[in-house]
Amino acid sequence: xxxxxxxxxxxxxxxxxxxxxxxxxxxxxxxxxxxxxxxxxxxxxxxxxxxxxxxxxxxxxxxxxxxxxxxxxxxxxxxxxxxxxxxxxxxxxxxxxxxxxxxxxxxxxxxxxxxxxxxxxxxxxxxxxxxxxxxxxxxxxxxxxxxxxxxxxxxxxxxxxxxxxxxxxxxxxxxxxxxxxxxxxxxxxxxxxxxxxxxxxxxxxxxxxxxxxxxxxxxxxxxxxxxxxxxxxxxxxxxxxxxxxxxxxxxxxxxxxxxxxxxxxxxxxxxxxxxxxxxxxxxxxxxxxxxxxxxxxxxxxxxxxxxxxxxxxxxxxxxxxxxxxxxxxxxxxxxxxxxxxxxxxxxxxxxxxxxxxxxxxxxxxxxxxxxxxxxxxxxxxxxxxxxxxxxxxxxxxxxxxxxxxxxxxxxxxxxxxxxxxxxxxxxxxxxxxxxxxxxxxxxxxxxxxxxxxxxxxxxxxxxxxxxxxxxxxxxxxxxxxxxxxxxxxxxxxxxxxxxxx
Amino acid sequence: xxxxxxxxxxxxxxxxxxxxxxxxxxxxxxxxxxxxxxxxxxxxxxxxxxxxxxxxxxxxxxxxxxxxxxxxxxxxxxxxxxxxxxxxxxxxxxxxxxxxxxxxxxxxxxxxxxxxxxxxxxxxxxxxxxxxxxxxxxxxxxxxxxxxxxxxxxxxxxxxxxxxxxxxxxxx
Numbered sequence: 001x002x003x004x005x006x007x008x009x010x011x012x013x014x015x016x017x018x019x020x021x022x023x024x025x026x027x028x029x030x031x032x033x034x035x036x037x038x039x040x041x042x043x044x045x046x047x048x049x050x051x052x053x054x055x056x057x058x059x060x061x062x063x064x065x066x067x068x069x070x071x072x073x074x075x076x077x078x079x080x081x082x083x084x085x086x087x088x089x090x091x092x093x094x095x096x097x098x099x100x101x102x103x104x105x106x107x108x109x110x111x112x113x114x115x116x117x118x119x120x121x122x123x124x125x126x127x128x129x130x131x132x133x134x135x136x137x138x139x140x141x142x143x144x145x146x147x148x149x150x151x152x153x154x155x156x157x158x159x160x161x162x163x164x165x166x167x168x169x170x171x172x173x174x175x176x177x178x179x180x181x182x183x184x185x186x187x188x189x190x191x192x193x194x195x196x197x198x199x200x201x202x203x204x205x206x207x208x209x210x211x212x213x214x215x216x217x218x219x220x221x222x223x224x225x226x227x228x229x230x231x232x233x234x235x236x237x238x239x240x241x242x243x244x245x246x247x248x249x250x251x252x253x254x255x256x257x258x259x260x261x262x263x264x265x266x267x268x269x270x271x272x273x274x275x276x277x278x279x280x281x282x283x284x285x286x287x288x289x290x291x292x293x294x295x296x297x298x299x300x301x302x303x304x305x306x307x308x309x310x311x312x313x314x315x316x317x318x319x320x321x322x323x324x325x326x327x328x329x330x331x332x333x334x335x336x337x338x339x340x341x342x343x344x345x346x347x348x349x350x351x352x353x354x355x356x357x358x359x360x361x362x363x364x365x366x367x368x369x370x371x372x373x374x375x376x377x378x379x380x381x382x383x384x385x386x387x388x389x390x391x392x393x394x395x396x397x398x399x400x401x402x403x404x405x406x407x408x409x410x411x412x413x414x415x416x417x418x419x420x421x422x423x424x425x426x427x428x429x430x431x432x433x434x435x436x437x438x439x440x441x442x443x444x445x446x447x448x449x450x451x452x453x454x455x456x457x458x459x460x461x462x463x464x465x466x467x468x469x470x471x472x473x474x475x476x477x478x479x480x481x482x483x484x485x486x487x488x489x490x491x492x493x494x495x496x497x498x499x500x501x
Numbered sequence: 502x503x504x505x506x507x508x509x510x511x512x513x514x515x516x517x518x519x520x521x522x523x524x525x526x527x528x529x530x531x532x533x534x535x536x537x538x539x540x541x542x543x544x545x546x547x548x549x550x551x552x553x554x555x556x557x558x559x560x561x562x563x564x565x566x567x568x569x570x571x572x573x574x575x576x577x578x579x580x581x582x583x584x585x586x587x588x589x590x591x592x593x594x595x596x597x598x599x600x601x602x603x604x605x606x607x608x609x610x611x612x613x614x615x616x617x618x619x620x621x622x623x624x625x626x627x628x629x630x631x632x633x634x635x636x637x638x639x640x641x642x643x644x645x646x647x648x649x650x651x652x653x654x655x656x657x658x659x660x661x662x663x664x665x666x667x668x669x670x671x672x673x
Contacts, residue, residue, distance in 0.1 A: 049656060052658065165558055169551065176544070217599040218600070388630040396619045404652065409607055417600070
């Protein structure tokens with residue numbers, strides 16, 4: 001144990017790893033703070049870079065950049081009322097109201113301080129939850145993995161802020177995309193239309209870059225430039241945060257716990273954690289009437305929650321290769337690329353790497369405080385960068401990044417195609433995150449499904465007669481039935497109301 | 502709602518094609534379950550979802566989520582997120598610029614080289630975003646060079662040099 005821990009510290013305290021953490025943090029802070037550029041996009045554009053780093057440095061870049069981007073999305077939210085990332089949208093109103101009351105330091109201070117605390121709480125949950133779950137996962141067979149993967153996909157559709165039917169359709173489209181190529185149980189070319197480029201299938205990373213980056217640039221083409229941030233001088237940013245920490249213990253703990261739970265759920269990520277926590281803060285508050293007028297309580301709870309979910313999202317990703325959210329979906333790709341294949345054995349055979357990962361999480365959340373304060377102070381200058389300068393660079397990064405991951409020009413076409421697909425889907429209310437999870441998990445779902453069917457000789461009974469499999473099956477079916485039940489309930493209530501009126 | 506009917510119909514067709522295409526795949530000799538099962542299951546699911554979408558199930562939930570988001574961004578609607586559709590229908594075609602630029606990269610990069618190709622891309626994209634020439638031209642000259650140097654020096658990824666090799670700054 002002690003030796004592993006020392007080994008882990010030795011792995012993290014390398015020049016390249018530390019440099020990667022600092023550079024990725026700065027990158028994450030800048031990209032996250034620009035409206036329209038989300039944390040997922042920041043992470044996706046980093047993947048080609050991680051390709052050329054050592055495994056620990058690669059994981060460190062992903063962790064630091066995503067944590068910083070989730071926090072810095074709060075900056076334009078508080079100062080301009082434009083969320084920098086979707087994860088900040090839930091409490092943008094509240095933070096902006098504080099700025100209008102003349103307390104921008106307080107609002108941003110809460111964002112940076114409680115983001116860091118939330119991130120550390122999430123890391124602790126990862127440290128505590130992962131090993132016992134790994135023990136359990138060692139005994140899983142293909143039946144359990146099949147249900148687990150399906151449950152992950154269902155969670156992704158449940159939490160989408162959209163019609164659940166459209167979310168399921170998006171997810172199925174993702175699964176269909178994963179069918180392309182020869183990577184299937186029989187090794188037959190499937191849906192390749194005779195194109196050699198399609199034999200290898202659609203790589204998840206170019207698809208992700210297209211869906212999250214290119215479609216964002218496409219959207220920018222049709223919308224007006226966001227307003228410029230006025231220069232202003234900030235007072236002390238951390239002043240009063242300790243007092244707030246002591247005063248709002250309950251919201252903070254609740255935010256951390258909700259964030260951790262939502263993060264662990266496969267498919268549900270930071271955006272959802274922030275929405276749920278903000279509305280919980282309001283419901284449990286002693287002074288709910290103050291919400292929306294620049295009251296710190298909701299900000300504390302939701303700000304802690306979205307960062308906590310980020311770390312706990314790594315639990316299902318590391319254990320089962322089932323992404324906790326879109327950011328860990330990217331991280332899984334990087335883990336495979338680096339030979340750290342997700343699975344329970346990661347915790348027994350590569351324990352030092354796992355400890356190194358925890359240490360990186362903690363370092364990233366600690367340096368978030370000084371770097372975050374610095375970023376807040378220079379935000380007015382950074383946010384002045386015109387879109388006509390930022391977006392073109394993103395396009396060339398998409399092109400060169402997609403090419404660099406496989407030395408294959410076809411990937412650039414994949415990026416373009418998925419940019420267009422993502423744009424159209426988003427426009428008509430089909431959540432793209434569900435499709436991305438479908439693409440990432442498709443091969444795994446199919447493999448476990450088909451292997452299980454072969455083992456059971458076509459019978460469905462063994463899918464249900466192992467205890468863990470039965471529980472997971474029950475949860476999956478409940479997740480599938482939930483939208484139906486909610487729909488039936490609300491329409492019954494509505495018709496009841498109509499009958500009374 | 503019309504959009505829902507159209508996209509729902511598209512999903513039905515896509516699902517049907519997937520199931521049909523899957524069913525035509527050759528089976529594995531001596532085994533009941535082959536590569537055809539999964540596409541058929543997914544295709545059937547898509548057909549079902551498409552039918553529900555055409556029927557308008559779940560539309561109300563979507564409206565609620567939209568109302569939530571609209572409440573938050575209402576004040577700034579005039580500045581961000583609002584489509585500029587009223588300007589001119591031609592402007593809406595600009596949305597195609599980013600994917601088309603990527604296709605251009607695919608076609609041109611090996612012949613023209615990285616620097617000329619991406620310079621043209623940056624120029625086009627910046628102008629399409631209402632950037633002034635005064636911003637677009639310097640960006641087109643500096644950004645590709647910077648990206649090339651980062652990839653070559655820090656990550657050691659050579660990019661095609663094509664027409665414009667620049668050995669004096671270390672680009673092959």
